[in-house]
Structures are given as C-alpha cells and as structure tokens.
Amino acid sequence: MLWRQTPEKLEGRKGRRKKGRKERGEKRERNEQEQSPEVNPSRELRASSLGRTTAPSAPSAGSDSEPAEWLRCCRRSPGSGAGPCRWRRHTAQQGHQLWVLVMAVVYQALHRRVSSLVCRLHSTYVRKMRYLNQLKEDDSLCRQAQASGAFYLFHNLSPFLQKVGKKYLVPQLSAAEMKQILEKLPEAEQWLEKSVLIGCSDEHRPHFALDLGALDKSAIESELQGSFTDLRKALFVVDGKDSPLLASAQSLLQWHDSHQYCSKTGQPTQKNPAGSKRVCHASGVTYYPQMSPVVITLVSDGSRCLLARQPSFPQGMFTALSGFCDMGENVEETVRREVAEEVGLEVESLRYSASQHWPFPSSCLMIACHALVGAQRTEISMDTLELEEARWFGLEEIVEGLKREPRSSKQDDGSFLPWFPPKQAIAHQLIREWVQQQSAQTA
Ligand SMILES: NC(=O)c1ccc[n+]([C@@H]2O[C@H](COP(=O)([O-])OP(=O)(O)OC[C@H]3O[C@@H](n4cnc5c(N)ncnc54)[C@H](O)[C@@H]3O)[C@@H](O)[C@H]2O)c1
Known part of the structure; x- marks a missing residue:
C-alpha cells in the first residue's frame, strides 16, 4: 500500500528533522569544544610538557575573534577546497615532533649502550691499574x-x-x-x-x-x-x-x-717484592727506577727532511737526530739545542708526535718531534765528532729507502744505499708521518 503524505504529516516530519539537525549541530559543537585545547587544559599541559612550542596557541582571554576563527577552521571538512586547517596542520606538526621525539629516545638508548660499553672497558683498565698499584704498595x-x-x-x-x-x-x-x-x-x-x-x-x-x-x-x-x-x-x-x-x-x-x-753509604739496598723501588736501610734513602729523557727530531725544510748517521750505525742506516735532555731543559729547548749542535741549523717551529720507551743502552724515554727550519737557511754544518754524515732527503728517496731491507742495500761497488730504522723504532714512525704529510701536500 502506498504511504500517502498529508501536508500536516509533512510539516510534522520537517519540524522533527529540523529539530534533529539542530540537536546534532549542538552536540557536534559540544564535542568540538571538548576537543579544543581551550577547554581541555590537560591536553595542552601534556603538549607543553613535551616541549611542543609550535602547537597552535589557545585563544587568549579577551580575544573574541580567535575562538570563532578556531572553531570555523576546525569545522571545515576535508576536500572542501578550503585552505589548510590549523588543527590538521597542528596534528601534522605533532606527528613530526613525535617522530623527532622517538628518534631522540632511540639515540639516547644507543648512546647509553655505547657509553656503558666504553665505561666497562675503561673500568677494566682502571681496576687493573689500581690492582697493580696495590701490589707495588702492599x-x-x-x-x-x-x-x-x-x-x-x-x-x-x-x-x-x-x-x-x-x-x-x-x-x-x-x-x-x-x-x-x-x-x-x-x-x-x-x-x-x-x-x-x-x-x-x-x-x-x-x-x-x-x-x-x-x-x-x-x-x-x-x-x-x-x-x-x-x-x-x-x-x-x-x-x-x-x-x-x-x-x-x-x-x-x-x-x-x-x-x-746505596750511592751515599755504600751499603746494600733492598728491593720491595714488586721491584718498584730499593731502600737503603742504613741511610733511609729510597731509590726509584729511572728513565733518561731523549728527544728525537725529524727536521724538515718544507719539502725535504734531514737524516744523519753516526759511525757506530750499521752501514747505510740513516735516522733522525737525537740527544739526551740536559738537566733543567724542557723538550723544546733540547730540540733546538740538539739540532743546532749536530747540524748547525735553527729550528723555527716544532710539533710533538709521540713517545716510546727505548731500552738501549739503558732505559730512555724517547720524545719524538717534527721540526721546521726556514727554507732559506738549510745549509748543514755537521758536528763531525758525533756524526759521520748528515744530508737532506727528498720524498722519492725516502719512499724508496723505506722499502729497502738492510741486506738489499749493499751495491756491487761495496757502497750502501740508504735504509731507515725498522717499524719498532720511533724514528721509523716520524719518517712515515713526514711521508704522509708530504704526500698530502703534493696531492
Ligand atoms: N728508538 C729510536 O728510534 C732511536 C733512534 C735514535 C736514537 N735512539 C736512542 O736515543 C738515545 C740517544 O741517542 P744519541 O744518538 O744521542 O745517543 P748516544 O748514545 O750517541 O749518546 C750521546 C752522548 O750523550 C751522553 N749520554 C749518554 N748517556 C746519557 C744519559 N743517560 N744522560 C745524559 N747523557 C748521556 C754521552 O756523552 C754520549 O756520548 C740512545 O739510547 C739511542 O739508542 C733511539
């Protein structure tokens, strides 16, 4: 049966639909208001506590136009052709900030793990050194x-x-x-x-x-x-x-x-069990093991380096200049003095490289440096009492010399091609560093 619409019924239904729309509109507004930061301070607090300073700010008290604009903006439906919604922009920003936050947390966790690993390695070393010190003292x-x-x-x-x-x-x-x-x-x-x-x-x-x-x-x-x-x-x-x-x-x-x-009383000295000292009980003097500081210097004029040999060296071996520190001297003073004494040159600047304990002839602390002399003041005046030969070497000759073995340096006429100390000696390290520096400069 066909359902017939009377004007009264139609009017009644229109009225109910209008009322329903009005109620739904009011409900939506209530929901939107609940979602807005203005009426949800806990959300705003959470956002600000996470440092999201770019979140749209809630309308300030006393501003009438902003709440309305806020709600209008939020009511626009997607695809309506309207400009980007501030609320959605805010959500996108929040998404980005969340991503940054997650990355920060991951980075912190990784950092903590790496630091704790380093710490453990470090603490093994620390514990070991402290144990050794205890053994020396107890x-x-x-x-x-x-x-x-x-x-x-x-x-x-x-x-x-x-x-x-x-x-x-x-x-x-x-x-x-x-x-x-x-x-x-x-x-x-x-x-x-x-x-x-x-x-x-x-x-x-x-x-x-x-x-x-x-x-x-x-x-x-x-x-x-x-x-x-x-x-x-x-x-x-x-x-x-x-x-x-x-x-x-x-x-x-x-x-x-x-x-x-004991050098004072001539009485025997006693070592402690660890051997870290000797004591003369007659005089009360304690003796500690000592090393003599020695500087070893590779002199360069910017494009060549200077190597020398003493008469006691194996044939063909050249090395950097070296000498013991005098009482009261610092490393810089020893480098300048030794270079002046041995080859008659004045050092303009110097740079520390590394150090090494060297047991020959008795304990030395080798302090290795690179020194630069002026390119115009390179004429060698050798101390013939200490040295047999001292001369400038170019990069190519040094590279060739580094490849050479002592045995392969002897030539048919009985002379020797230059070769340099083996890798265990700090002189070798200085020469290699110079080669690297020169190669980098010419590259
Ligand atoms: N590891 C390396 O690459 C390397 C390279 C070159 C020299 N060295 C070492 O450096 C040290 C010094 O070399 P050098 O050629 O000047 O030595 P050197 O042995 O020719 O000694 C030079 C002079 O220094 C004095 N001397 C000796 N022992 C001393 C001391 N304990 N304190 C103060 N003065 C002392 C003496 O008068 C000696 O004649 C040597 O022990 C040598 O083996 C190591």
Whole structure:
C-alpha cells in the first residue's frame, strides 16, 4: 500500500528533522569544544610538557575573534577546497615532533649502550691499574700474588724465547713450573723474591720477570726447549705486542742489577717484592727506577727532511737526530739545542708526535718531534765528532729507502744505499708521518 503524505504529516516530519539537525549541530559543537585545547587544559599541559612550542596557541582571554576563527577552521571538512586547517596542520606538526621525539629516545638508548660499553672497558683498565698499584704498595699482597703469577725468564738480561714454526713466542711460566726449575738451586725460595712485577692480565693474573743469570744457561734452555736471545734481536722477531713488555722488563731488571748499593753509604739496598723501588736501610734513602729523557727530531725544510748517521750505525742506516735532555731543559729547548749542535741549523717551529720507551743502552724515554727550519737557511754544518754524515732527503728517496731491507742495500761497488730504522723504532714512525704529510701536500 502506498504511504500517502498529508501536508500536516509533512510539516510534522520537517519540524522533527529540523529539530534533529539542530540537536546534532549542538552536540557536534559540544564535542568540538571538548576537543579544543581551550577547554581541555590537560591536553595542552601534556603538549607543553613535551616541549611542543609550535602547537597552535589557545585563544587568549579577551580575544573574541580567535575562538570563532578556531572553531570555523576546525569545522571545515576535508576536500572542501578550503585552505589548510590549523588543527590538521597542528596534528601534522605533532606527528613530526613525535617522530623527532622517538628518534631522540632511540639515540639516547644507543648512546647509553655505547657509553656503558666504553665505561666497562675503561673500568677494566682502571681496576687493573689500581690492582697493580696495590701490589707495588702492599708487600704481603705482592708475595701472595707471586703464587698465582706468570713468569718471564731472562738470563743476563737476554729474554727467553721459544721458536714455534717461523714464529718466536715469549713463554710465560707458572709459579709451579718456576719452583721445579728453582728446586735445583740452593735457597730456591729467595729466587722468586728477585722477580720484578711488570704487569698483569685483565683477570688480574700478575706478570713477573726474573733473571736466572746465576744458573746454567744451556741446562735451562734444553729443559724448557727454547733459547735466551739478545734483546736487540728479540725485539725485532717477537709479536709487536710483546716488544714493549720485554723492553720494560729488561730495563727494570737492569736497573735493579746496577743499583744494588746505596750511592751515599755504600751499603746494600733492598728491593720491595714488586721491584718498584730499593731502600737503603742504613741511610733511609729510597731509590726509584729511572728513565733518561731523549728527544728525537725529524727536521724538515718544507719539502725535504734531514737524516744523519753516526759511525757506530750499521752501514747505510740513516735516522733522525737525537740527544739526551740536559738537566733543567724542557723538550723544546733540547730540540733546538740538539739540532743546532749536530747540524748547525735553527729550528723555527716544532710539533710533538709521540713517545716510546727505548731500552738501549739503558732505559730512555724517547720524545719524538717534527721540526721546521726556514727554507732559506738549510745549509748543514755537521758536528763531525758525533756524526759521520748528515744530508737532506727528498720524498722519492725516502719512499724508496723505506722499502729497502738492510741486506738489499749493499751495491756491487761495496757502497750502501740508504735504509731507515725498522717499524719498532720511533724514528721509523716520524719518517712515515713526514711521508704522509708530504704526500698530502703534493696531492
Ligand atoms: N728508538 C729510536 O728510534 C732511536 C733512534 C735514535 C736514537 N735512539 C736512542 O736515543 C738515545 C740517544 O741517542 P744519541 O744518538 O744521542 O745517543 P748516544 O748514545 O750517541 O749518546 C750521546 C752522548 O750523550 C751522553 N749520554 C749518554 N748517556 C746519557 C744519559 N743517560 N744522560 C745524559 N747523557 C748521556 C754521552 O756523552 C754520549 O756520548 C740512545 O739510547 C739511542 O739508542 C733511539
């Protein structure tokens, strides 16, 4: 059946629709007002607490036009052709800010992780250094540590090495193995007392060096299947990480060997268990191991570098200028004096490069520097008492010399082409640095 619309019914329905629209409009306005920052202070507070300063600001008190404009803007439907809605722009900004915030949190988490890793590595080092210091200060702790220590052996200052295949290893012996060797000696217990502390592992296993010069060398060599090797050779055949250990151990043993008597009273001095000092109980004087500071300088005139050789050097070997610091001198003064004394040049500027402990002939602290002389003042006036030859080298000649082995430097006529100290010597590092600097300049 057809449903017929009477005018009254139609009027009634129109009225209800109008009323419904009015109610829905009021409801939407209420919702929009609830969503606006003006009437939702908690939202505004959250936004501002996160530092979102670009969020549209709530209409200020006393401004009549802004709330209306705010609501009008927010009521525009998408695709209506109207300009960008401030509220949607605000939402996009919030999205961007959220992204920045997430990235910041991720970055902070990563940063924390990396820092804690670095910290852990650092703290291993710190704990190790503090433990070693404790061993130096606390005699009974150091004696106990000897029981769990590892020992490096020397015979008249030559380190004990084992050849395995083509490699030379520096063996560590346990306290039990040491006792087996020392049992064959009278006063075996006292022998361990002669050892000196030279370091420890990350797990705090202390390392000691002991010179068995009083024992039969060949008997120990055959028992331990190795050989005591001159330090000059040993440093150049062992693994790079073992060289500084052997050098410092030998220097410390050598210092103890040459400081057995007090220079004031002539009485014997006693070492502490760690070997970090010797005391004369008659005078109360304490002696500490010492190193002599030496500067080693690579002089350059901007495009060439100066190398020299002493009569005692192996044939063909040239190196940078070196000399001991005089009492009261600083490094700069020693560099200027040595360069002036040895080659008659005046240093205009100098730059520190690195340092190295060097055990020959006795403990030196090598302080390596680059020095520049004026390009117009390069004429060499050599000290013939100290040097046999000193001359300028160009980049190409240096690069060739670095490739050359001592053995391959001899020519048919018996003369020698120049070659330079091996990589273990700090002179080598100075020469390489100069090559890098020159190559960068000419590139
Ligand atoms: N590692 C390297 O690359 C490298 C390179 C060159 C020299 N060096 C070392 O540098 C040191 C010095 O070299 P150099 O050629 O001037 O030495 P050097 O041995 O020729 O000594 C020069 C002079 O210095 C004096 N002297 C010696 N020992 C001294 C000391 N402990 N304190 C003060 N003066 C002393 C003596 O009068 C000696 O004649 C040497 O030990 C040498 O082995 C190391």
